[in-house]
Amino acid sequence: MSEINERIRDGSVRVITAEEMPELVEELGTDGAVREVDVVTTGTFGAMCSSGLFLNTGHSDPPIKISKAWLNNVEAYGGVAAVDLFLGATQPSEDKGDEYGGAHVMEDLISGRDVELRAQGAVTDCYPRSELETTLRLDDFNQAIMVNPRNSYQRYAAASNSTERTLHTYMGTLLPRYGNVSYSGAGALSPLPNDPDFEYIGMGTRIFLCGGQGQIIGPGTQHLPQNGFATLMVKGDLKEMSSEFLRGATFQDYGPSLYVGLGVPIPVLNERIAEKTAVRDREIVTEIVDYGVPRRDRPTVRRVNYEELYSGVVDIDGAEVKTSALSSRHVARKVASALSDSIRRGEFLLSAAVEPLSRVGRNKPMRQTKEFLLVGDVMGSEVVTVREEINIKEAARIIVGGTFDHLPVVSADEKLIGMVTAWDISKAVASDKTSHISEMMTRKVFIASPDEPLELAARKLHHHKISALPVVDKDHRVIGMLTSDHLSRLYGKKRRRSK
């Protein structure tokens, strides 16, 4: 790699974009490509909500310890020391709402426009000032460092809408009855699909960020490379950036977001990298998911590759559906070519990663314990189950000896096959007809799963006029019991707490 940097310095470096690489590799083979090409440039330009800006305003006189701050009426977080602020890209303004947000403040700063800072201070002996208003430009800030927790997704699901009404989402306007498909990403030009094994990309890699030079500072939040959803956390100096590659945006009835132009140069160090950087649009596959389902796990409509998405039409259930993007292929190409140009001019040197990106990440769903209780959070997990061979007397003895009125009946391999209640036993005894519980148990049992919202399970109890639901895992084994007792206890607890 130092050889490549040497060639960048003396101007003899050979650079092509990731869009040009597949044909070159087809023509020369990977060994030929390693000989002929030093660097492959990638680029993407799309809405990246998870972006923001650290600003240091300098100290006022008398000094203020800012506790709350607004830039053009967009609130910035003031809980970082005295005059360090963090402005989030998706924060809407208090007067213009979604039409103007943190992202637009960033664009205004880059474009040299005035920004009004309003701040409230926590008064202390060392910071006596309580309020402040001033007009600032980008130059006036000591530092303006963009730090984006999650940018440049390796791939992102495309969106469609099965419902009868138009949806306004962060994936844009989705017309009813699969009226359109909206997608994001730059296909074969995107950085991460060109280095999916992180042979070069890692912590410390120098990148093109919105027209300036930035760094990858680690894997992004929700980084999940094991599923093909790697992300990057990046930083860069806003003072070097250009509004050609950074834009504030508004998604209707969703809010503000930031268009970020990001490019990674990848040195063709070996044939493996040559092969990976020759990736084509048709080899990058994602899913079209149905945003009509208002849950975290949305159903997949079909799988699709970027060649199909770029064609403008995809087939859904035999119908031709128009596609359109939220990210710009046009500006993504400009990112890659601007990066190529600065490498050729000797202004952009490659930097080896100081640490690789992790190969395994985590993007688990939220554990919701308050407003959104799950069955697993409140169920009783001490359950006594019985086999169907036992007789009524034994069942009665178990119920009398325990603290429950319900006995789940299980098969030899522990699977739920029925349920017996104290009432069933009384009935059987009164009629004096049956002796084994297999003859009297309820075989059609309503069940719950531990990850089911409690609200839905409670509705089930009410609707079917029953007092208990066995909770089963995916193999249909009983792992708990949810009774109306659990629900009333929960309510009683809440009432006590609110007093």
Next chain:
Amino acid sequence: MKLMLHVAPGIVRKPIVSSVILETKALINIERAKVDAVSGEIVIDVDLDKCVEVKRAFEERGVRVVLLENPIIKDDDECVHCGACISICPTGTFRFEGSEVVADAGRCVQCASCITACPQRALRLVLK
């Protein structure tokens, strides 16, 4: 050619479009119509050779007629060529030419779907 018809309160309940068709024998395609209790806004498409005659016929009936020559304006400084406007336009006004979004304004019927769908707010209707 697309014509925007502004129908005033006094005449909005009359079968104006039918009577113009019967008189001019023009093939009129109604692209968009918004008619409420007091007024109406109708966009029609009519062959170029019948355009002048149809316009006159509507005006004789008290309708204000505006030629939709340039119904929508795209601010090229704001547009980032993402293409969000392409799939939501009912008349196919926008398309990619290479990787750039271009508008065929002659197709626009001013339904305004694209105005809010554009993340850059780069589109504007020319209202007359």
